[in-house]
Amino acid sequence: MQQHLAAARAAAGDDLRAYLVLGEVAAPTPGRQALTPSQLMALPAPPPGKPFDNLHFVGSRWVSAWAITTSDGIILVDAMDNDADAERITEAGMRQLGLDPARIRTLVISHGHGDHYGGAGHIIRRSGCRVVCSALDWTMMETGLEFDRPDWGRPPRRDVAVQDGDVIRLGDTNLDALITPGHTMGTITLLFDVRQGGRTHRAMLWGGTAFNFGRRADRIPRLQAYIDATARAREIAARQNVEVFLSNHNLYDEAVEKLARMQPGAPNPFIIGSNATQRALTVMHECARATMAAWSA
Secondary structure (H helix, E strand, O other): OHHHHHHHHHHHOOOOHHHHHHHHHOOOOOOOOOOOHHHHHOOOOOOOEEEEOOEEEOOOOOOOOEEEEEOOEEEEEOOOOOHHHHHHHHHHHHHHOOOOHHHEEEEEOOOOOHHHHOOHHHHHHHHOOEEEEEHHHHHHHHHOOOOOOOOOOOOOOOOEEEOOOOEEEEOOEEEEEEEOOOOOOOOEEEEEEEEEOOEEEEEEEOOOOOOOOOOOHHHHHHHHHHHHHHHHHHHHHHHHOEEEEEOOOHHHHOHHHHHHHOOOOOOOOOOOOHHHHHHHHHHHHHHHHHHHHHHHO
8 A cells, every 4th residue: 555655646746746635545644634525615616717728617616617619619517516506606607708608519427426417407408408428327327326415406317328439529629538437437538639829739637536435345346447447548648648637626636726827928737748647647546556455455
């Protein structure tokens, strides 16, 4: 366990230390008390932002939502905790950035937890968009929610189901869907191009980072799936020269802090480079392996 945690710390360096919180599952820090979901949901919402010409942050301090503009409308990735937050944070943030929420054509639900699908009802009523989720997580949302809270909205009705390797298309934009099991067994990670000025960069939006499903004997295969998924994603990211590594929780990619640091003419803090993308996936991978060692002891 300690060897894997040491490998995670080495990969994190000084710039990716946020991902080391994953190691708390294997070796909790004495006295550390994480904020509860209720406390996180109550945090003041940050201002929306535009890290790239075609990518917009319209999430809260706790959970992210990303709007991708295309030639034929908007793809929204994730829908907040509930209808009120979808309206108050995501929809209002889009309008502040000059985007029309009625132009949302596709809503991608990264995985079947309520903090990512809870506001889908509001988004669907406003825009009439199609809803995309993995086949596995559609089934999970229909047959037995893994987590639920009274302040989360209800799951949307099954619509478009994607499998590993499928492409989500809208106008001039393609999102490559990878199924990266672990956080849920049907978590979707997306690969797509982002643009700044005349330059294009490859981005990966990781669909579910924490392994927060609890220590039980039947969870070992699921943790192994996460280990395998991070290893596979690392290989794909290397082949595709992924330079932008995003999350759907600011806790990991520090999107809110990066937006605050953006300045005209300065380097874009979201472009971390291929090497740092590899290191981020290594931190996740090694923390999962440390947890496997702890659970298997």
